[in-house]
Amino acid sequence: MATVAEVKTAIDAALQQIADVQAAVQAATERLGEAQQTLAGVLEGSGHETVDAAQASLSQANQELEDCLAATLAAVEQAQLYVATL
Template identity: 85%
Template sequence: MASVAELKSAIDAALQQIGDGQAAVQAASEKLAEAQQTLAGALEGSGHETVTAAQASLSQAAQELEECLAATLSAVEQAQQYVATL
């Protein structure tokens, strides 16, 4: 069985990994927003159904990235609460 210090260290390492993941998700979100703007500008005025579908897919992806960040924030809070009880 791991000691309290070892457990805290492992949780700290996991929190660092979560932070790295959050940074990657945030970078992906920013690139996705840029792609949405580029696509919107390039296809402005087009009513073609594939354009609408592409824009909807990008919006869905952006929403899912936001949900991912929210979930990781919750995980961090829960891990920190657990560490506080040790």
């Protein structure tokens, strides 16, 4: 069975991995926003339903990235609360 110190070390390592993922998600969110702006600028006034569908899909992807970030923040909070009880 792992010692308390080993558990804390493992949790710290996992939290660092989560921080890395959060940074990647934030970068992806920024890049996605830039892509949305580029697409909107290029296709402004098109009115074609596929353009609207593409924009809607990008908006959905952005929301899902935000949901992912929120979920990781909640996971970090719970892990930190657990570590505090050890």
